[in-house]
Structure formats: structure tokens, C-alpha cells
Amino acid sequence: MSNLNRSIFQGHPFHLVSPSPWPLFTCISLLTLTTSAVSGMHGFESAGYWIPSALILVISSMFLWFRDVISEGTYIGNHTLAVQKGLNMGVALFIVSEALFFLAIFWAYFHSALSPTVELGAQWPPIGIEAINAFELPLLNTVLLLASGVTITYSHHSLIQGNRNGALYGAIFTLVLALVFTGFQGVEYSVSSFTLTDGAYGSCFYFGTGFHGLHVIIGTIFIGVGFWRMLAYHLTENHHLGLESSILYWHFVDVVWLFLFLSVYYWGS
């Protein structure tokens, strides 16, 4: 390639992002969400309107921002190998921060569970608490999540091998398993005999499983976006970082569940 032609294109592989309104939109939306959530938690009357509106704002900002990222990566070709490496690193760091978030939740749980105070009856589960049998719904949910790990791997490897149907069906089965898992967690929540405000047990239980459930829902949406992008021919057999990130995230959520199952459901009952 002659230097004359080469000089038409930028000399470095990095993506110097163009001016965008979405960071500002996201900041304002997140600030609205936090303030309305805090006012809701303190019993302010209109928070019931503010929280859903703020949530819609946050989701819209994310939607519009990610839409631009997809345009830049898939349609403009800004995501060179160096950019992909940076994005991958960002996802890895995000998952590390998520791992530390769950570490804090488990810390809170073990703080109460390992040396139960006399008010709890010096035992765990505390006196009067009917814990959920780990070998009923929780074991089924473990099987569902592990199976979803298999189907998403099938989807990923089908994509790499150029098998479109396999990739799409693998993702569909993963999404179905994820939705069934969320549904069963809903069933478990609705039939459990303790609540979030009962005391240490209920707080720790719903803190851990609730945030895990939230992450399952986010992971389901993440994989859903990957599924849509396969359907829309965005993803190639080699460049599909969004899907790979969702898979990484899904496996992380899976591992958190295994820890929850072992320590909260099995050991903790």
C-alpha cells in the first residue's frame, strides 16, 4: 500500500470516540434514579412515579448509547483488534468488580451465620425460621443454570463454526432456561415463610438471592441482545465481542449461584 493511500486512514488502531450526548444523559438519569430510589425508601409519596420514570430514563440512555456503539463497531468498523482488546479488558474488570460486590454480600451473610448471636437463638438458621429445602426447587434451579451454561456454549461454538441454526437455537434454549429459572425463583419467593424484614436471616437471604436474581435478569437481556445481533447478521464467526461478554457474564452469574446454593441454601439450612 502506498503511503499516499495509507494516509487516508488513521495511523493508529485506537477508537477516538466522537462527541456524544449519552454520557451526560446517563449521568442525569442515574442521578434521578438514585435520588428517587432514596426518597422512595424514605417514604416520600411521589417516589412511586419518580422511580419508574427514572428507570425508563436510564434504560433509554443505555439503549441509545449501546445503539451508537453497535453502529461504530458493526457498521463503521471502528472496532479494530486493539479496540476489541480494550473492550474485552473492560468487561473483565467489570466482572471483577461484580465479584467483589458479591463478596461483600457473602461477607454480610457469613458474619451473621458463622457466629449467630443469642438473639437468633445462637443457631443458624435462627430459631423459628423455616429454611427452604436445598434439594427441592434450589437443586432444580442449579440444574437449570448449569444446563443453560451448556446451551450457551453450544450456541457460541456453533457461531464460531458458521452454523447459524445451531447458534440461534442454542441462544433460544439458554433464554428459555434463564426465564424458567427466574420464574422458579419467583415461585420460591412467593411460597417462602420468611420475609426481607424478618431479621438477619431474611435480610441476608434476599440480599444474596435477590441481587443474584437481578443479575440473572440482566444476563438474560444481555444474551437476548446477542441473540438479536446474531439474527440481524451483526456477528461474524470471529468478531462477536458483545455475545462473548454476555457469555462471560452468564458464567459469572452461574458461579455466584453455585456459591449461593452451597452456602445459603445447603449449608445455611
Added chain:
Amino acid sequence: MFLRRAAPALAKRAVFRPAVTRSFAVSVRRWEAKADPKIGEDSKLLQPLDSIKSEHDLLPPGAAPGTIPTDLEQATGLERLEILGKMQGVDIFDMRPLDASRKGTLEDPIIVKSFGDEQFAGCTGYPADSHVVIWLGMSRDRPIERCPECGSVYKLEYVGPQEDPHGHDHGHDIHHDSDGAHNYEGEPQTMADFVKPEYR
């Protein structure tokens, strides 16, 4: 004894159909016949780098409906340029550090290639990393810079587009009336102006 036991076993085995009815070598040959491009042949999608003259040349052909696209079929823009370069053995983004195998001299400076009018280069001395990074700014007007710490000399080599023949003097910082050594009229002179003007 052995035969008596072996014969029924062989007979039993013969009932089963072999899992693979033809040898694998045949299937490889069949795959080769179908393969496009042929093995050892370049893909038709591989555009020679010399044929890429504008961003338009980096639009991908696209994949057939119902298939998973390959990068060569679908990558676009800079990403495509990088992939095409890699497939043809060209490092599109020359990200290697500057030549640090020697100390640059005025007679034989370290060459710093640049697509723009100005370029910064960081000197860490010779051998590399023998002093902290000292940033040297070079321009097309004054291409030679000398590190104040170790004395290594760097020279900018402009590899960008040649002057636009239609554009005259719209904010360009190349002055055609300059003597090649001074950026502006009345710029303070240095020792080199008196002792070795050719080193300016």
C-alpha cells in the same frame, strides 16, 4: 482353540455396520473439492491493499442470507483494512517502538515517520530506558530534534499526503517563503546558525 472362540466373535461383529463406511481420506478430498477458495489459493474477497483508495473500497461484500458471516465477508472500515493488511503480511498500524538499536547522530538520525505536520517522539536514550522519557517535538519545518539528556538525534520523515494542489494558504503552517530552518520571520537564532547552519 483360539479359532473356535474367535470365529463366533468375528461373526457377531460382522452383523454390525461399520460406523464409517468410507475412509476419512475420501471425505477430506470431497471437502477440498468443495472448498472455496481452493487450498493454497487466495480468497476472491481478499482485496489487494494497492486497490484501496478510499473508504468506499473498504465496504464489505456481505454474506449470503442464512449463513454466519466471516470477517472477510462483513468487516468494514478500519477493521477491514487491518484484517486485509494482516492477511497480506502488512502491519497497517505500525505500533512498534522507534529504532533504539543505536544512538541517533546528526549524520545518521533515528527516523520518525509521520503522516502529519508535527510529531512527538519520546526518547529514553541508548540503550533503551537508560533515562526517563523526554518528549521531543518535530515538525515538517524543523524535522531534526536532539534529546537534551543523551544527545540522540531524531528526524521526522513525512509520509503523509503531498500538498493539495488546489488549496493555497488556508491555515496551513508550511511557509513557502521560509528558509527551512526558521518557523517565522525574526525567530531567535541559535549557536547552530553561526557554527553549523546545516544542522538547523
